Every structure is written in C-alpha cells, then in structure tokens.
Amino acid sequence: MFIFKKWNIAALNSGVCFGPDQWSTDESTPLISSINPTTGESIARIKTGSLSDLEKLIQTAHTAFQLWRTVPAPKRGEVVRQIAEKVRQQKEELAQLITLEMGKPVQEALGEVQEVIDMAEFAVGQSRMLYGKTMHSERPAHRLYEQWHPLGVVGVITAFNFPMAVWAWNAFIAAICGNAVIWKPSSKVPLCAIAIQQICNEILHKNACPSVFTLFISADKKIAEQFVRDERISLVSFTGSTSVGEKVNTWVAERLGRCLLELGGNNAVIVDDSADDHLALPAVVFGAVGTSGQRCTTTRRVLVHEKKYDHFVSKLIQAYQSLKIGDPRQFDSHLGPLIDVSAVEAYRQAIEEIKKEGGNILYGGHALSGPGYFVEPTLARVEASCAIVQKETFVPILSIIKCQDFYEAVSIQNQTMYGLSSALFTQNLQHAEYFLSVLGSDCGIANINVGTSGAEIGAAFGGEKKTGGGREAGSDAWKAYMRRQTCTINWGQALPLSQGVKFDLHDHHR
Ligand code: NAD
Numbered sequence: 116m117f118i119f120k121k122w123n124i125a126a127l128n129s130g131v132c133f134g135p136d137q138w139s140t141d142e143s144t145p146l147i148s149s150i151n152p153t154t155g156e157s158i159a160r161i162k163t164g165s166l167s168d169l170e171k172l173i174q175t176a177h178t179a180f181q182l183w184r185t186v187p188a189p190k191r192g193e194v195v196r197q198i199a200e201k202v203r204q205q206k207e208e209l210a211q212l213i214t215l216e217m218g219k220p221v222q223e224a225l226g227e228v229q230e231v232i233d234m235a236e237f238a239v240g241q242s243r244m245l246y247g248k249t250m251h252s253e254r255p256a257h258r259l260y261e262q263w264h265p266l267g268v269v270g271v272i273t274a275f276n277f278p279m280a281v282w283a284w285n286a287f288i289a290a291i292c293g294n295a296v297i298w299k300p301s302s303k304v305p306l307c308a309i310a311i312q313q314i315c316n317e318i319l320h321k322n323a324c325p326s327v328f329t330l331f332i333s334a335d336k337k338i339a340e341q342f343v344r345d346e347r348i349s350l351v352s353f354t355g356s357t358s359v360g361e362k363v364n365t366w367v368a369e370r371l372g373r374c375l376l377e378l379g380g381n382n383a384v385i386v387d388d389s390a391d392d393h394l395a396l397p398a399v400v401f402g403a404v405g406t407s408g409q410r411c412t413t414t415r416r417v418l419v420h421e422k423k424y425d426h427f428v429s430k431l432i433q434a435y436q437s438l439k440i441g442d443p444r445q446f447d448s449h450l451g452p453l454i455d456v457s458a459v460e461a462y463r464q465a466i467e468e469i470k471k472e473g474g475n476i477l478y479g480g481h482a483l484s485g486p487g488y489f490v491e492p493t494l495a496r497v498e499a500s501c502a503i504v505q506k507e508t509f510v511p512i513l514s515i516i517k518c519q520d521f522y523e524a525v526s527i528q529n530q531t532m533y534g535l536s537s538a539l540f541t542q543n544l545q546h547a548e549y550f551l552s553v554l555g556s557d558c559g560i561a562n563i564n565v566g567t568s569g570a571e572i573g574a575a576f577g578g579e580k581k582t583g584g585g586r587e588a589g590s591d592a593w594k595a596y597m598r599r600q601t602c603t604i605n606w607g608q609a610l611p612l613s614q615g616v617k618f619d620l621h622d623h624h625r
Pocket of ligand 1: 281337357363
C-alpha cells in the first residue's frame with residue numbers, strides 16, 4: 116500500500132526510535148498489531164520497546180538535551196519550521212494514515228494534520244517570545260529579573276483519539292523551549308507515531324541536530340509506569356483517561372516531578388430559550404458525533420430549556436436521521452467506527468444502563484454488525500440525576516436533559532466531576548455574561564454560540580477538576596515546559612539587604 120511504502124513501515128517494524136536511523140533492534144520484545152477499526156483487520160505488526168530500550172532512550176534524550184539547550188531558541192524554532200513544512204507537503208497521506216488506523220473521517224483527519232502544522236508554526240513564533248519580566252528592585256543599584264530555562268527531558272504520553280495533534284501540542288513547544296522529548300503514543304495507533312517520527316528524523320538529520328524527538332511504543336503498563344516514575348523525566352505530559360491520569364499524577368508527585376494532565380471531559384451544551392437553532396443544532400450534532408464521540412471535548416449532554424425542548428429535540432432527531440455512518444475514507448461519511456471492540460462493549464453497556472435508569476432512547480442505540488466497530492449515534496432522554504450521565508463514556512451517545520430555566524441548566528452543567536469544555540447558545544446578553552462570570556461555567560473552556568468541540572491552538576487548552584488542570588498549546592502554555600529563574604544583580608558598592616534588614620559585621624571581621 117502506498118502509505119506503507121511512503122513511511123517504509125513494512126521494512127521498519129520497530130516502535131522504538133533513538134533518533135535518525137537509530138531504530139531498536141531488540142528482538143526480545145512482543146509484537147503488537149495495528150488494527151484498522153473500519154474492517155477489524157490487522158494492518159501491521161510492530162515491535163514494542165523493552166525496559167533496556169527505555170533506559171537507552173532516556174540516556175539518549177538526556178545527551179540530546181545537554182546540547183539542544185545551548186542552541187538559541189529561534190534556531191530551535193527553525194528546525195520545527197522545517198518539520199511543519201514536511202508535514203504540510205505530506206498532509207494528505209498523513210490524514211489517510213490517521214483515518215486508516217484510528218478511523219476518524221478523512222475530513223477530520225485533515226483537520227488534525229492541519230493542527231500539527233498550526234502548532235508547529237505557533238511554536239516557531241513562540242521561539243522568539245520566551246519572555247521574562249524585569250522588576251524594579253527595592254534596593255539601590257540592583258537589577259531584578261526573571262528568565263526561563265528548559266526543564267530537561269519531557270515525556271509525552273498521548274491518547275489514541277488524536278494520534279498526531281496531541282503530540283504536536285506538547286513536542287513542538289517543549290522543543291523550542293530547549294527540551295528533548297520522548298513520545299509514548301497509545302499502542303492502538305502506532306503507525307501514526309512512526310510516520311511522524313520518520314519526518315522528525317529526516318529534519319533532525321538534515322540539520323545535524325541531536326535526538327530531540329524520540330519514540331517509545333509499548334503496550335506494557337508496567338514499563339509505562341516505570342517511564343512515568345523515572346526521575347530523569349522532568350515533566351510528564353499525560354493525555355488520556357482520568358483513571359490513568361490519577362495514577363500518573365500520584366507517581367510523579369511521589370518523586371516531586373512535574374506533571375501536565377489533559378484528562379477526560381463530560382461536556383455540555385446549554386440551549387437557552389432564545390437560542391438560534393441555525394447555530395445550536397449543527398454545533399450540538401457535530402459536537403456529539405464528530406470522531407464518533409471520541410473527542411475529549413465531545414458534547415455528551417445537551418441541556419435544553421423547557422420552552423424549546425420539544426421543538427429542538429425533534430430537530431435533533433431529524434438531523435441524526437440524515438447522518439451517514441460509513442467508511443471514514445469517504446468524504447461524505449459523518450461517522451466512522453469506534454476504535455476497538457472494547458469501545459463497542461462500553462457503548463452497549465451505556466445503552467443498557469440508560470434503559471435501566473429509566474432513560475428513553477430517542478434515536479439509535481445499536482451496535483452495527485461487522486466488519487469493523489461501528490455503532491449508531493444515539494440520542495437518549497435522561498434525568499440529570501442518572502448515574503450514567505455523570506460518566507464519560509467515550510462513544511457517540513448524547514444525553515438530552517430538560518431544564519426549567521437557564522440558571523438550572525448552568526447548575527446541572529457544573530454538576531460533574533469533569534471541567535473541560537462548555538457552551539451556551541443564547542441571544543440573551545445577561546445569560547451570556549453570567550455564563551462567563553465566576554457564577555457561570557466552571558470549565559477550562561466556556562463558549563457562547565460556539566460548540567464544545569474543536570478548539571483553536573492559539574489559546575491555552577485544558578480543563579479543571581478531574582480533567583486535570585493542565586494547559587497546553589497556545590497563550591502562555593509554554594511556561595509549563597520551562598523552569599523560572601529569578602535573578603538579582605548588585606552593581607553597586609554596598610550590600611543592602613531586602614526588607615531593610617540590618618546585619619553589620621564588626622570591623623575586625625572584614
Ligand atoms: P487511556 O488513559 O487508556 O490511555 C492514554 C495513554 O496512557 C496511552 O498512551 C496509554 O498507552 C497510556 N497508559 C495506559 N495505562 C497506563 C499506565 N498504567 N501508565 C502509563 N501510561 C498508561 O486513554 P485513551 O483511551 O487512549 O484516550 C481516551 C481518553 O483520553 C478520554 O478519557 C479522553 O477524554 C482523554 N483525552 C483527553 C484529552 C484532553 O486534552 N483533555 C485529549 C484527548 C483525549
């Protein structure tokens with residue numbers, strides 16, 4: 116297949132890369148299969164990493180860091196710019212690979228590759244803007260300022276649902292800051308990671324750079340734990356489920372390391388009585404079924420004002436009837452498959468739970484017979500109090516909840532352990548401002564007349580509560596990848612102490 120030839124995948128078969136032309140040759144480790152979720156077929160087998168590979172990788176990354184930190188930041192940005200250029204040239208093929216291995220519709224996969232490019236270009240600009248502040252010292256003839264240094268080796272652990280973009284959010288910013296990056300992608304999408312690593316290798320080689328970007332693929336949780344626990348990993352940036360993130364947080368805290376967490380979400384859209392359907396309807400449908408409900412920002416709950424309820428729900432059902440489930444390589448498919456058989460099982464169980472708790476399935480509710488892991492996008496009428504509504508089931512089920520008024524909707528929206536993305540559709544200025552005020556949404560992302568899903572990279576991305584509190588991508592998220600140093604320079608002849616403290620040595624001690 117063309118894609119495989121392009122990235123030399125059949126010949127390569129290794130999931131561990133120490134830098135350009137340095138793929139692991141360890142024969143002892145187990146193979147994993149990359150499965151095409153559209154057909155359920157294995158498309159490649161990949162050698163995973165061993166503990167000794169991991170050790171070698173951490174040492175390699177450390178050595179790379181020693182040199183890379185001395186390269187001027189704008190020069191580091193130039194290397195990232197070249198990676199962006201290569202990714203742009205291969206945008207179509209990379210998107211096809213995402214669709215093949217992860218199953219998201221090709222339109223969305225193209226968007227994901229664009230996000231990689233955007234993130235790289237943002238990082239290039241940022242490489243000239245790693246600003247520190249200068250303060251006025253309270254002491255005469257003193258200069259006081261802050262500067263930022265890289266941390267060291269950054270470990271980036273990513274989820275299956277954005278097999279390229281999440282790495283890019285982290286890796287490009289970490290690299291322009293002067294860190295070396297070890298990537299441990301989800302073992303469900305190894306080929307996407309290998310393809311990106313090949314591009315990095317080519318550019319690193321061309322610029323005679325050290326191994327700034329390296330790769331470690333493993334499905335072994337014990338090895339992953341070891342990676343997280345290793346004191347030489349200065350920052351662990353983890354994107355994945357809240358249950359694994361909680362463990363990662365504990366392991367890193369035990370060694371007083373740094374952790375950046377991007378975890379689960381249970382995002383709601385509030386449809387106010389004044390909402391404009393032309394905006395709200397497509398936003399809710401895209402938010403709920405995009406990536407087959409497998410986005411951290413997927414709309415999982417829609418909270419509809421009772422005055423609007425019947426009308427809006429009938430519109431939703433009509434819209435769902437027009438959705439096309441099918442081969443994600445076709446440009447007109449709205450929904451591709453779920454990632455694997457266990458995701459289909461989670462879907463089935465969630466449907467059962469909704470029914471047990473007295474909910475009504477208004478549309479969908481069935482897994483499709485094979486091949487592949489397809490399910491129907493589902494609309495379920497439920498009460499806000501149902502236990503299932505509090506969970507992040509990573510599938511396309513939208514819970515519809517009727518609310519008496521706007522304020523009740525805000526309160527329900529905040530009644531979940533997650534705090535990632537939130538949205539309000541309204542024409543009411545007071546409601547819009549309330550939603551964005553301290554009394555309103557408690558999420559990291561709060562939108563008015565924009566859905567929950569599909570964030571721009573220019574702003575910081577992340578969420579509160581059990582979403583983990585991390586911020587990545589734009590704004591000042593770069594600071595998480597650097598250490599702050601406060602510097603005081605005395606250019607005078609005396610040694611005044613701060614706060615006016617007096618400490619005079621007797622003459623004979625001088
Ligand atoms: P997951 O938690 O199963 O896996 C995430 C990563 O952690 C994978 O690389 C996996 O191999 C690794 N992992 C698994 N067990 C581990 C362990 N014991 N120690 C260390 N690493 C371990 O998540 P997933 O199913 O791949 O992705 C879906 C989840 O990710 C959802 O909850 C989704 O909301 C979340 N997510 C969050 C964001 C965000 O930015 N907030 C973005 C994408 C996905």
